[in-house]
Amino acid sequence: xxxxxxxxxxxxxxxxxxxxxxxxxxxxxxxxxxxxxxxxxxxxxxxxxxxxxxxxxxxxxxxxxxxxxxxxxxxxxxxxxxxxxxxxxxxxxxxxxxxxxxxxxxxxxxxxxxxxxxxxxxxxxxxxxxxxxxxxxxxxxxxxxxxxxxxxxxxxxxxxxxxxxxxxxxxxxxxxxxxxxxxxxxxxxxxxxxxxxxxxxxxxxxxxxxxxxxxxxxxxxxxxxxxxxxxxxxxxxxxxxxxxxxxxxxxxxxxxxxxxxxxxxxxxxxxxxxxxxxxxxxxxxxxxxxxxxxxxxxxxxxxxxxxxxxxxxxxxxxxxxxxxxxxxxxxxxxxxxxxxxxxxxxxxxxxxxxxxxxxxxxxxxxxx
Numbered sequence: 001x002x003x004x005x006x007x008x009x010x011x012x013x014x015x016x017x018x019x020x021x022x023x024x025x026x027x028x029x030x031x032x033x034x035x036x037x038x039x040x041x042x043x044x045x046x047x048x049x050x051x052x053x054x055x056x057x058x059x060x061x062x063x064x065x066x067x068x069x070x071x072x073x074x075x076x077x078x079x080x081x082x083x084x085x086x087x088x089x090x091x092x093x094x095x096x097x098x099x100x101x102x103x104x105x106x107x108x109x110x111x112x113x114x115x116x117x118x119x120x121x122x123x124x125x126x127x128x129x130x131x132x133x134x135x136x137x138x139x140x141x142x143x144x145x146x147x148x149x150x151x152x153x154x155x156x157x158x159x160x161x162x163x164x165x166x167x168x169x170x171x172x173x174x175x176x177x178x179x180x181x182x183x184x185x186x187x188x189x190x191x192x193x194x195x196x197x198x199x200x201x202x203x204x205x206x207x208x209x210x211x212x213x214x215x216x217x218x219x220x221x222x223x224x225x226x227x228x229x230x231x232x233x234x235x236x237x238x239x240x241x242x243x244x245x246x247x248x249x250x251x252x253x254x255x256x257x258x259x260x261x262x263x264x265x266x267x268x269x270x271x272x273x274x275x276x277x278x279x280x281x282x283x284x285x286x287x288x289x290x291x292x293x294x295x296x297x298x299x300x301x302x303x304x305x306x307x308x309x310x311x312x313x314x315x316x317x318x319x320x321x322x323x324x325x326x327x328x329x330x331x332x333x334x335x336x337x338x339x340x341x342x343x344x345x346x347x348x349x350x351x352x353x354x355x356x357x358x359x360x361x362x363x364x365x366x367x368x
Contacts, residue, residue, distance in 0.1 A: 005090040018047040033070035068114035126219040138209040144180035147173040156241030164190040196239040254341035266330040268306040288316040320368035
């Protein structure tokens with residue numbers, strides 16, 4: 001029974017969209033598969049790892065039969081990628097096998113029953129629903145995602161805090177050593193709600209969102225969040241737990257403030273970072289009238305020194321930082337200048353953008 005006949009790229013795009021979350025090794029073998037469902041001319045592709053579910057669909061000229069099968073996602077994707085770009089591909093299903101044919105190439109893949117495929121049950125009602133453009137949401141996430149913890153025992157840090165309140169949507173991430181905050185405005189008046197979105201979901205969204213003005217419909221429930229955009233639906237479970245109070249972490253009233261050219265600071269830090277050790281990524285800042293001296297040393301007693309001009313009228317200040325935390329944020333910013341606010345060597349530094357209160361980045365100092 002033929003399922004579809006279409007150009008290779010028309011099938012490759014939806015398959016690549018959903019396959020990102022498929023785990024190669026899973027306790028449930030069927031989760032290495034994707035669910036392909038044909039209804040009339042529409043074919044939907046669905047993948048899940050139980051925590052996240054992505055569905056996309058396309059319209060293809062096809063026969064009237066309804067078909068639902070599951071097939072190994074990675075194998076199907078790898079075969080399509082290896083076929084000639086201009087080729088036409090036909091998929092058909094007989095005797096529990098999916099046959100893929102393109103020109104003189106022919107592949108047969110095992111299938112599993114669609115009825116056995118676990119899908120994420122959605123709530124009947126959503127507590128909050130609103131929309132942002134793809135560009136706005138991608139910007140919001142890109143400004144903070146690098147501060148998420150990776151495998152912290154405090155599981156609630158392995159994700160991103162997503163806050164709605166009034167006309168603001170806020171994203172906050174921290175790994176306990178640094179914190180990033182960014183906010184965007186929306187047209188609607190939203191209820192106060194805080195949810196923690198898992199790290200894997202955020203990285204998947206970053207991959208799928210595009211820099212355009214198309215709307216992303218966002219729906220939030222007590223234990224799930226859903227994103228609808230283009231022809232994609234992404235549903236994710238949420239992390240339960242109490243996220244740290246970010247308002248208490250962001251320093252208030254730091255009086256020692258100066259601005260720096262972002263690219264100059266980034267270049268200087270990249271050079272100094274070369275001589276830091278892999279385990280100890282510390283760099284030292286010595287700030288005095290007109291000068292910021294950045295230095296690093298390592299176990300081989302090698303050292304690097306850089307000097308930048310700054311406007312500084314306070315008493316000299318020595319402070320140490322993990323250089324990776326500074327480079328992470330500078331790589332994600334697109335502005336010409338950054339603003340730094342300090343207090344003393346034992347207090348966090350606040351990095352912001354001049355005349356912009358929508359972004360804040362806090363870095364804890366380190367002893368050097």
